[in-house]
Amino acid sequence: MTRGEAVKATYWIETPHELRRAAETMAGEQSTGTFVPVPGETPEVKARSGADIVRIEELEPAKTPSLPGAQPPKNADGLYRRGIVELEFPLHNFGPSIPNLMATVAGNLYELREFSGLRLLDVELPASFAQRYPGPKFGVEGTRRLAGVYGRPIIGTIVKPSIGLTVEELRLVVRELVEAGLDFIKDDELNANPTFAPLEDKVRVVMEEIERHADRTGKKAMYAFNITGDIDELRRNHDTVVRHGGTCVMVSIQSVGLAGLAYLNSFSEVPIHGHRNQWGMMTRCPALGMEFAAYQKLCRLAGADHLHVNALDSKFYESNGSVVRSVEGIRAPLFGGYACMPVLSSGQSAATAETTYRRLGTYDLMNIAGGGIMAHPGGPASGVRSMQLAWEAAIGGLDREAFAAEHAELRQALDAFSK
Amino acid sequence: MTRGEAVKATYWIETPHELRRAAETMAGEQSTGTFVPVPGETPEVKARSGADIVRIEELEPAKTPSLPGAQPPKNADGLYRRGIVELEFPLHNFGPSIPNLMATVAGNLYELREFSGLRLLDVELPASFAQRYPGPKFGVEGTRRLAGVYGRPIIGTIVKPSIGLTVEELRLVVRELVEAGLDFIKDDELNANPTFAPLEDKVRVVMEEIERHADRTGKKAMYAFNITGDIDELRRNHDTVVRHGGTCVMVSIQSVGLAGLAYLNSFSEVPIHGHRNQWGMMTRCPALGMEFAAYQKLCRLAGADHLHVNALDSKFYESNGSVVRSVEGIRAPLFGGYACMPVLSSGQSAATAETTYRRLGTYDLMNIAGGGIMAHPGGPASGVRSMQLAWEAAIGGLDREAFAAEHAELRQALDAFSK
Numbered sequence A, B: 001m002t003r004g005e006a007v008k009a010t011y012w013i014e015t016p017h018e019l020r021r022a023a024e025t026m027a028g029e030q031s032t033g034t035f036v037p038v039p040g041e042t043p044e045v046k047a048r049s050g051a052d053i054v055r056i057e058e059l060e061p062a063k064t065p066s067l068p069g070a071q072p073p074k075n076a077d078g079l080y081r082r083g084i085v086e087l088e089f090p091l092h093n094f095g096p097s098i099p100n101l102m103a104t105v106a107g108n109l110y111e112l113r114e115f116s117g118l119r120l121l122d123v124e125l126p127a128s129f130a131q132r133y134p135g136p137k138f139g140v141e142g143t144r145r146l147a148g149v150y151g152r153p154i155i156g157t158i159v160k161p162s163i164g165l166t167v168e169e170l171r172l173v174v175r176e177l178v179e180a181g182l183d184f185i186k187d188d189e190l191n192a193n194p195t196f197a198p199l200e201d202k203v204r205v206v207m208e209e210i211e212r213h214a215d216r217t218g219k220k221a222m223y224a225f226n227i228t229g230d231i232d233e234l235r236r237n238h239d240t241v242v243r244h245g246g247t248c249v250m251v252s253i254q255s256v257g258l259a260g261l262a263y264l265n266s267f268s269e270v271p272i273h274g275h276r277n278q279w280g281m282m283t284r285c286p287a288l289g290m291e292f293a294a295y296q297k298l299c300r301l302a303g304a305d306h307l308h309v310n311a312l313d314s315k316f317y318e319s320n321g322s323v324v325r326s327v328e329g330i331r332a333p334l335f336g337g338y339a340c341m342p343v344l345s346s347g348q349s350a351a352t353a354e355t356t357y358r359r360l361g362t363y364d365l366m367n368i369a370g371g372g373i374m375a376h377p378g379g380p381a382s383g384v385r386s387m388q389l390a391w392e393a394a395i396g397g398l399d400r401e402a403f404a405a406e407h408a409e410l411r412q413a414l415d416a417f418s419k
Helices: A018-028 A044-051 A098-105 A128-132 A139-147 A166-179 A197-219 A233-243 A253-265 A294-301 A320-329 A348-361 A380-396 A400-406 A408-417 B019-029 B041-047 B097-106 B128-132 B139-147 B165-178 B199-217 B231-243 B253-265 B290-302 B320-331 B350-361 B380-396 B402-408 B409-419
Strands: A006-013 A052-062 A080-090 A117-124 A154-158 A184-186 A222-226 A250-251 A271-276 A306-308 A343-347 A367-368 B006-015 B053-063 B080-090 B118-123 B156-160 B184-186 B222-226 B248-252 B272-277 B306-308 B341-345 B367-368
Touching: A006 A018, A006 A098, A018 A052, A018 A080, A080 B306, A098 A117, A098 A253, A098 A294, A098 B248, A098 B253, A117 A294, A128 A184, A128 A294, A139 A154, A139 A222, A139 A343, A154 A380, A166 A184, A166 A197, A166 A380, A166 B306, A184 A250, A184 A367, A197 A233, A233 A250, A233 A253, A250 A253, A250 B097, A253 A294, A253 A400, A253 B231, A253 B253, A294 A306, A294 A320, A306 B199, A320 A343, A320 A348, A348 A380, A348 A408, A348 B156, A367 B367, A380 A400, A380 A408, A380 B199, A400 A408, B006 B019, B006 B320, B019 B053, B019 B080, B019 B320, B041 B253, B097 B118, B097 B290, B118 B290, B139 B156, B139 B222, B139 B341, B156 B380, B165 B184, B165 B199, B165 B222, B165 B380, B184 B248, B231 B248, B231 B253, B248 B253, B253 B290, B290 B306, B290 B320, B320 B341, B320 B350, B350 B380, B350 B409, B380 B402, B380 B409
Parallel strands: A154 A184, A154 A367, A184 A222, A222 A250, A250 A271, A271 A306, A306 A343, A343 A367, B156 B184, B156 B367, B184 B222, B222 B248, B248 B272, B272 B306, B306 B341, B341 B367
Antiparallel strands: A006 A080, A006 A117, A052 A080, B006 B080, B006 B118, B053 B080
16 A cells, blocks of 8 residues: 655644654554553554654753643753754545544644644645645636726735624715725624624625626726525525625634535635634634644645735734734745735725835735725725836835826825824 | 624734733734724724724833733833733624634734733633534533433544555554444545545444344444545535435635635534644644643534543643643533534543543543554453543542452553553
């Protein structure tokens, strides 16, 4: 029996044990071994299913443990060794299955008392995953086609207040937003199917406003309806959106699970806007959880056409460097494709475009602004125009100040929103 | 419009801001507010959908932040204030929906730079959730009925090696285990549907052995087949197990998502064995993520008949006190019911029964032992017998040493496994 394809997983670890001993524990625990020697763990079984240690790289050790509960060995020297460990798992242990992959590359590892820190940095998946999971059906090009936006980012906003509007109040907000010329509007992650504004009614009212504006101007805004719900609701909610002419559905990925996302992608007819709320729980402690580098691959594999990454100079805890790495990660081809649009949201305005473009080197993204559009001194339409102008200047390498001198909307935005 | 039912969520927080200011940020962010004042956040909208601060309890502050990325206010005094915050969210914002509940009570909270620590301690859910999610169909009583075990814990084991056995190798292992008199056997979380031992073949072979033994002895062991997979596989895999006479299915809850678990529960005909691998990622950092107290309610609501909790004196990082709290949490009625069987696994043997029973005060649990059964000096059958005897002594309040003097299997186990 050949082992065939393999999955590589890279970890940062911290342990009171020798690094090699700790790496062996990881490889054993997540394949043929367990806490104690097992009679059935024959050489044949190990050859068939054992995980291999590909690489161990020692880093500077720490004097105190990052996480509680690690148990040092009897001869411990008080140091918590840190290192990078790369493991290789035979694919035939779990097959090209995201749910079963997760039980292997993450699984019980985080609870082992051999570790005072363990973080999954990256995964490398073999081609069988691409056969099983077709990935985004729309990605960057399909989204641009549906939104009719080329040569610049897709400029959007989130309906605010996040939650609490009745559908008729929402109608007026959406009317104002489409008349302002927005390319893209989305529900907040808090707003899916509230009792006082059921999804079906919301879709009907929003699409009436969008279609009416499109009939008049030719511009049909893309609205990401938050269809998050139980598995049996996903298809019904999706079909409701499509039936009313909607061109995008949104889900909270952690709420429906990667399995729920892949399920939605098995029948979706419009781009899937992937919101990563709850992700912070899995990543903000540097000694635990996962890096976005690994997570975004799984999200794209499962079918996210768009994926949130916070933004540069945002209101979140994340550093700009981390956001840049996230965008670069999403833009790197996966199996030669799986193109997905990064969504930059929070603290955005005309004032952030230049830095964003300089750091990212791309405009294949969604740029979502709230206050930067709605609180523009000239009103929402001037807010939208100011962002278009700011991106035009950034992409064209124009002198922003000189360009702003010629365009009042940009000038006002820079004055209002520059920090 | 009345606000009606509400969800209460309790958090531990750490923040460089005043506690009240931080609590207001949480309540605002997760309901009608956002980073900046929004024109549409009218008194009516706030009355309809705003979250309320129910309670703020100040704890001892810290001098250093637990998590990176918090941004202190300009007038910061260098302290990181800690406290308990209780919020109340109107149910009609999201309805009785686990996926949308999670976007509200967890959501983006973990990423806010107002916090250097944030942990969801507990949730209190209104009755509408019970109407939407029927919960476990079998629980403690149904599992006992199917396994034919009363008056003591259900004693079980995990097939080892975790992964790597062909189905014919597995046949011999299962034969030995059922002949040893085990009540319960389970797949490892690593072992779902490997290419070299497909689930369908595995189920057929395992059930042949179980039924053959049942025909001869009248005792039919319960086998928890790991059916973890993509959404479209859950029903197929479940049906395969039921078609072959299997009496239990297992899923990695985080792999299929709480939504996937609820979906499985919508059609399952046998108890669902809930494995919590990957949970460590969400809980091991004390300043982030969730407490099991909250998580187990969601798992039971979504339909877990059995739920893993590690074990006392286990090989994991978790303290015994935490395990005891987990078991007590699971055993506390939810909406007056939702009975679920705690699964104690890792480091278990006849030597751990007494302490376990003394600390937990119940035998309505599954006690899973590997080495404690397979490595018994008298062989697996003596291992099983030793655990039955150990629980008989514990439950009956017998003198364990005196009882062991009369029962060789218990004596040998205590000698072999006591620490």
